[in-house]
Amino acid sequence: MTARIGVVTFPGTLDDRDTQRAVRLAGAEPVALWHRDKDLRQVDAVVLPGGFSYGDYLRAGAISRFSPMMETIIEQAKGGMPVLGICNGFQVLTEAHLLPGAMLRNTGLHFVCRDQRLRVETSGTAWTGDFTAGQEISIPLKNIDGRYTADPRTLDELEAEGRVVFRYAAGPVADGYGNPNGSLRDIAGISNAAGNVVGLMPHPEHAVESLIGTGRRDGLAFFTSVLKGLVSV
Amino acid sequence: MARVVVDVMLKPEILDPQGQAVQRALPRLGYTGISDVRQGKRFELEVDGPVDDAALARIREMAETFLANTVIEDFNVKVES
Numbered sequence: 001m002t003a004r005i006g007v008v009t010f011p012g013t014l015d016d017r018d019t020q021r022a023v024r025l026a027g028a029e030p031v032a033l034w035h036r037d038k039d040l041r042q043v044d045a046v047v048l049p050g051g052f053s054y055g056d057y058l059r060a061g062a063i064s065r066f067s068p069m070m071e072t073i074i075e076q077a078k079g080g081m082p083v084l085g086i087c088n089g090f091q092v093l094t095e096a097h098l099l100p101g102a103m104l105r106n107t108g109l110h111f112v113c114r115d116q117r118l119r120v121e122t123s124g125t126a127w128t129g130d131f132t133a134g135q136e137i138s139i140p141l142k143n144i145d146g147r148y149t150a151d152p153r154t155l156d157e158l159e160a161e162g163r164v165v166f167r168y169a170a171g172p173v174a175d176g177y178g179n180p181n182g183s184l185r186d187i188a189g190i191s192n193a194a195g196n197v198v199g200l201m202p203h204p205e206h207a208v209e210s211l212i213g214t215g216r217r218d219g220l221a222f223f224t225s226v227l228k229g230l231v232s233v
Numbered sequence: 234m235a236r237v238v239v240d241v242m243l244k245p246e247i248l249d250p251q252g253q254a255v256q257r258a259l260p261r262l263g264y265t266g267i268s269d270v271r272q273g274k275r276f277e278l279e280v281d282g283p284v285d286d287a288a289l290a291r292i293r294e295m296a297e298t299f300l301a302n303t304v305i306e307d308f309n310v311k312v313e314s
Contacts, residue, residue: 059302066299095302102304104243107250149247149305182248 003028003230005223006043008073008089010035010064014051015086015205022205023047026223035067044230045082045126046073048089050142050203060103060145061091070096082126082226083197087143090189090199099190099199100158101150106143107182115214116141116202117177118188119169122162125195126229130221136169137218139207141180146201148183148190158190165189166200235284236313237292241301242273276300284312 005023007030009016020030031043035053040046054063064070070092077083077098085093093099106112117138120131131137150158158164166189168179179186181201189200204219206212243249249271256270276296280288293310301308 058300062299062302094304100304102302104247104305105250107248109250109254151304182250 003045003227004031004041004043005029005226006031006033006040006046008033008035008046008048008069010051010053010067012051012053012055013049013088015049015203016051018203019047019049019086019205022208022219022223025208026220026227028223028227033069035064035069038068038072040069040072040076045084045226046076047205048073048083048085048092049205050087050089053088053092056088056145059091059095060088061093061095064088064092065095074098077192077197080194080196082229084127084222084226085197085199086203086205087146087201090201091145093197093199098197099192100154101148101190103145103201104147104149105145106147106180109144111142111144112146112180113140113142114180115139116180116188117169118166118202121164121167122191124162125165125191125198125225127198127222127225128165129225129228131225137221138214138216139202139204139219140213141202143181143201146181146183148187148201150184155185155187158187159185161193163191163193163195165191165198166202235280237278237280237284237289238311238313239276239278239292239296239300240273240309240311241276241296241306242308243271243305244307247305274300 005028007019023030091103120135167186191198204222207219252271296308
């Protein structure tokens with residue numbers, strides 16, 4: 001049976017269609033989910049895509065976090081369902097306290113849009129099993145509120161428990177280099193303690209075809225990773 | 234009707250590049266002697282009925298769970314006469 005992966009659309013979401021396409025290219029069935037519904041339509045995993053849900057009013061992700069769909073997702077995520085938050089989706093996950101910390105305005109105050117080099121720090125999450133730890137990838141980054149922040153104790157905890165999943169990496173200029181936004185400890189993505197919930201600012205769903213971006217399709221492994229986990233269950 | 238004001242500010246230890254940009258612009262405009270600027274948010278809530286302890290407790294809960302993100306922000310609730 002084909003795995004079903006839900007993609008949530010909030011008012012102001014931009015990347016739901018690209019995410020559905022990425023899910024299909026990885027070999028799963030994308031299922032459109034609407035923020036005002038509660039029913040997850042029997043999906044096996046959920047992606048919260050990027051964009052500007054509710055216009056980023058109040059704080060990015062702050063209003064979406066209280067949608068009926070998010071109430072269901074929070075409950076299921078605590079029960080182990082794989083959830084990936086990309087960009088605005090990552091912001092929603094921190095606002096929902098499924099992931100620790102918060103996102104702030106980039107230190108340079110600019111919207112940054114470029115290919116970004118990342119180091120995958122762990123393959124031990126539901127969304128990174130098809131990578132190897134230490135592997136470097138390049139996928140698009142596009143945001144203005146991408147500066148990851150948490151208090152020092154939380155940061156130490158994340159590092160000690162292997163929950164820093166992606167770090168901004170130095171590399172060739174063409175690939176995007178270094179920390180783009182002042183994120184503490186170069187953190188680009190993290191996971192919860194169980195490893196089923198992952199959030200990151202860069203966009204794997206925009207790097208799944210050879211014609212687009214760097215052409216290396218580095219984003220596809222996010223989606224194939226979660227499929228393997230679902231099949232082996 | 235009474236008005237309750239909720240002020241939300243970034244915590245002191247959190248870098249505020251927007252406030253810094255404002256501060257750096259001040260000397261160019263002829264405003265000297267301002268060594269630091271931090272930017273925050275102000276919410277003005279028009280409350281139906283009396284602002285008693287129960288109403289204030291609800292507003293504090295609202296501020297803590299929604300108006301402010303206490304990971305990065307502090308808030309202050311005050312009643313305006």
